[in-house]
Amino acid sequence: MESVVITMVVSLFIKYGTGLDCPQMYLAAGDVCGTDGVTYPSLCELEIARIFDSDLDIQYFGSCTTFCDNQWKPVCGTDLKTYPNLCKLEFEARKNDNVDFLYWGECVHPVSADPEMENYEVKRESSMRNGT
Numbered sequence: 001m002e003s004v005v006i007t008m009v010v011s012l013f014i015k016y017g018t019g020l021d022c023p024q025m026y027l028a029a030g031d032v033c034g035t036d037g038v039t040y041p042s043l044c045e046l047e048i049a050r051i052f053d054s055d056l057d058i059q060y061f062g063s064c065t066t067f068c069d070n071q072w073k074p075v076c077g078t079d080l081k082t083y084p085n086l087c088k089l090e091f092e093a094r095k096n097d098n099v100d101f102l103y104w105g106e107c108v109h110p111v112s113a114d115p116e117m118e119n120y121e122v123k124r125e126s127s128m129r130n131g132t
Contacts, residue, residue, distance in 0.1 A: 033064035037095075060094055076107035 026043035033039055035057045040046040043058075050056045068087035075089050076082055078100045083089035086101070093099045 029061060031063045032061055033059045033094075035059045037064050039064045073104075074106045075104055076102045078102050080107050080109065082106045 022042070022044035026047070029043050031039050031041060032043055032046050034046055034049065035055070036049075036053065037059075038049070040049065046056065046058065068085065068091060071085050073085045074082050075086050077089050077092065079096075079098060080102075081099075083092065089099070089101060093101075
């Protein structure tokens, strides 16, 4: 909700003027994705939004949306989640510094160290040996 309000205020500033002179290079940079997940048309708009949100920063240059296809070429991320393809993992990594490429293929999770499961396996093996 907060980012919607900020976006509306930024739009009003752009429409009616801010009294701020925006350097041409800020305008030429094109779309900028903010850390709030909002795509700003230029660095100027992001800087205006930063007046209302001091934590706001540039996440990356370009739109916050991505057009990854849904092709199934699974990759495992360092968060141990399986992503459908490298593009989807890279998109997530732009939003989360703790996510990176781990290996190609689906994530394989180690067997849980649940003591009840270990006892079950031991009981099952012994009952099979005893014929019960």
